[in-house]
Amino acid sequence: KWGYIDTKGTMVIPAAYDNVLLFSDGLASVHLNGKWGYIDTKGKMVIPTVYDSVGPFIDGLAPVHLNSKCGFVDTKGTMVIPAVYDDGGPFIDGLALVVLDGKWGFVDTKGTMVIPAVYDDGSSFSEGLAPVRLNGKWGYIDTKDTRYWED
Structure with missing residues (x-):
C-alpha cells in the first residue's frame, strides 16, 4: 500500500492506497480497488475513486476517464467538460489535447474546441507549440492553430 510522508519522513497520510501520484493544485490522484480519485493534503477524499484513469490538475482542471471516455473535472469533482472524448491530456498553455473520433485537437478550459480535431496524432503544448501529425x-x-511544417 501507498501513502505520503513529509520532508522529515513522518507519515502524514496513511499507506492505504494501491497507488498514488504527485500532488497538483493541492490534490493527489489515488488508486483504490481498481478506480482513481483525489485526496487533499490532509488525506481527505475530495473526489471519490470512481474513475478508470486520471491526470494531474493544471489550471484547476484534470482529465478523467470513465467508461472509455474522457472529460475534465474541477477540484471539487464537478465534471465541467463532459466525458465525450476518446482520450485527453492535461491543460498546458490553457489548452488540453483531446481525441474525438480518432482525430486530435485542443479544447480550452470552457470545453470549446479551439483547435479542431483534424490531426492524426499529437502531443501537448510546450513553450507555445504542439507537435502534430497530418497526412503522414x-x-x-x-x-x-498556425501550422509550421518542414518542407
Whole structure:
C-alpha cells in the first residue's frame, strides 16, 4: 500500500492506497480497488475513486476517464467538460489535447474546441507549440492553430 510522508519522513497520510501520484493544485490522484480519485493534503477524499484513469490538475482542471471516455473535472469533482472524448491530456498553455473520433485537437478550459480535431496524432503544448501529425507528416502548431511544417 501507498501513502505520503513529509520532508522529515513522518507519515502524514496513511499507506492505504494501491497507488498514488504527485500532488497538483493541492490534490493527489489515488488508486483504490481498481478506480482513481483525489485526496487533499490532509488525506481527505475530495473526489471519490470512481474513475478508470486520471491526470494531474493544471489550471484547476484534470482529465478523467470513465467508461472509455474522457472529460475534465474541477477540484471539487464537478465534471465541467463532459466525458465525450476518446482520450485527453492535461491543460498546458490553457489548452488540453483531446481525441474525438480518432482525430486530435485542443479544447480550452470552457470545453470549446479551439483547435479542431483534424490531426492524426499529437502531443501537448510546450513553450507555445504542439507537435502534430497530418497526412503522414509531422509539424508544429501554435495556440492559434498556425501550422509550421518542414518542407
